Amino acid sequence: MKNFEIVSKRRLAENVSEYEIYAPYVVRHCLAGQFVILRTDEDGERVPFTICDYSRELGTVRILVQEIGYTTLKLSRMEVGDALADFVGPLGNATDLSEFKSICLVGGGIGTAVIYPQAKQLRSERKSVDAIIGARNKDLLMYTEEMRAACDNLYLITDDGSNGKKGFVTDMLRELVNGGKKYDCVFAVGPLPMMKAVCALTEELGIRTVVSMNSMMVDGTGMCGCCRLTVGGRTRYACIDGPEFDGHEVDFDEAISRSRIYREQEQNHVCSIRG
Amino acid sequence: MTEIITRHEMPAQSAENRINNFDEVALGYTPSIAEAEAERCLNCKNAPCMKGCPVGVHIPDFIGKIKEGDMRGAAEILTGDNNLPAICGRVCPQENQCEKYCVRKVKLGGSVAIGNLERYTADWAMHNGIEAKHRESDERLRRMKAAIVGSGPASLSCAADLARAGANVTVFEALHKAGGVLVYGIPEFRLPKTVVQKEIDRVLALGVKIVxxxxxxxxxxxDELLEEFDCVFIGSGAGLPSFLGIKGENLNGVYSANEYLTRLNLxxxxxNGAVTPxxxxxxxxxxxxxxxxxxxARTARRLGAEVRLAYRRSRAEMPARAEEIEHAEQEGIIFDLLVNPVEIIGENGYASAMRCVRMSLGEPDASGRRRPVEIDGSEFEIDCDEVIVALGTSPNxxxxxxxxxxxxxxxxxIVADEYGRTSVERLYAGGDAITGAATVILAMGAGKRAAEAMLKDYIERK
Structure with a gap:
């Protein structure tokens, strides 16, 4: 098998696919919470993706890709048997929720890819694990079967109520806590506004919250500072200090602003590839 | 008395032209300039220039061959001593090294332009397919396996010297392209990437494998590498950028020089049409x-910007090479000296101005340079839409x-002795990873010395 070959590809939702990549080096030491950086081809840009699952036996790493930019669209046009130009990792630090006993995982959109390996991990440690998965509508929910198997309780919620309850993940979390659920940790992963909203709620509820920051990156090894963010008043790098941080300390407004740096340029590229 | 022939300067693109392109600024010597410059070398018996060269190039010997018109001979001497001569001929601070010790320096028309002659000879070697050669060495070294971490100048120099002696060398690079700072840091107009690639190809031709x-x-x-290989060299450089630590530094439009240059170079x-924005x-x-x-600054200028450079000390303390400062000035970079930024001001999340204070120079500090002191009430703002912070780097x-x-x-x-031996057996290190940010040539010298120790220690262990 070629290095970085696409071993399987599965459409999970509109604009979201799961890829399994042959990367024997990456898989040797990778752990849940870490990420990879890939380039589709020789002229490609470097884009980070969280590792959502892996098999040390097969030498493969799974990632979820939402087609929102140039590289992700390009990736969507690659097929099983094609090889990526580069696939480097594992980068960043592994998730560490060892100090917690009763955890609620909250996933929005492809954030589910990050909470899934965590659910499996926590389950294997015999901890109490609930999960809330949210999406705009039922077609955008993913990994529901896998998550159901990996958690004690799974709660689905959609903006339009087309599957599960109607509302946002924060509505569901508030309802669960108000109904008597006790969590000592919330692990929230998804779009920045979602993580920001979850953190505002858990601060009010007094629940420790860990978030995974999906900042833009170039090298992913601490060299450039592109992924920097303010945590507890200090500048930290998502790539080497994170990607996970205490959500109550993260300056989300700054992170949201930084995520839009190249919005204009990105639009032009996406237009050029869509033709 | 005969007339003293002065040093032949390097022909270069004019400043008006070059700010519109990314082509190399220096155009290189023609054969006749090279020969005329080579003639200036006095072939001193004790070769004082050589003590200024961290990799020990036999300078008068290769220049002597140019004089004789024997370019192949010159190329063989140079490539035998220096694993990356076309790079050194472009980016070495020769004025502080070989040329500093040239006896012509003060009264005889200026130092021989050793760097320019090195560039000329190295380019000749490249165009005429002069390969690096293996050396005669101990038979046992053919079984030696060495791993090299990083593929910048320290690593390439170490890898090439090990391979020349017959060792099996594997280089591990974190990025998608080999070369380290030579490919992500130094711009095309100072060091063309095709030159870097050809130098790396010559190292590969010695049998070095790069992953x-x-x-x-x-x-x-x-520890895994130490299990699989007889010895390991760390040449991972100093890639971690320093920031100012002032308000507004995380605004959009504020880059570390590393990020800015990596986006543009690597x-x-x-x-046009590049995917990376x-x-x-x-x-x-x-x-x-x-x-x-x-x-x-010079890169930003080439992208069409009006560029200012803010520095908290005076011109005399600027750490850049004199040539770089001159080139920048010719290209219209405005120097705001004795100016220290205190805040970056933003508008809608993007940098829009930099608040600064003026400084004066006080007593010398630990570095021996006069300490800049803030002048009370001197605050002012510089209008800007982009800030590039180039305050140095530390090891990753x-x-x-x-x-x-x-x-x-x-x-x-990393703590290491002068041969790069670290606190861990069979583990060596060199270059910026042990010194902090320095120069390409010092890193190469460190790689070379470490290779020497690695070969010697291997034989002793056998």
């Missing part, structure tokens, strides 16, 4: 005054963090 996309300390650990963001500010302020600051902590038993200093540099 990209491997972050040692993450993908593989040093990811080629200056090319970079902001193209109209008014750019570069903070710092080292070579990296000059590289950043990934390796250190993955190997607690490796002794490091509180600055994050």
């Amino acid at each position: 990209t996309d491997v972050v040692v300390g993450k993908t593989l650990f040093i 990811m080629k963001a200056y090319e 970079v902001l193209r500010g109209k008014k750019v302020v570069v903070v710092g005054a080292g070579n990296v600051a000059m590289d950043s 902590p990934i390796i250190k963090n993955s190997m607690p038993r490796l002794e490091t200093t509180n600055r994050g540099t």
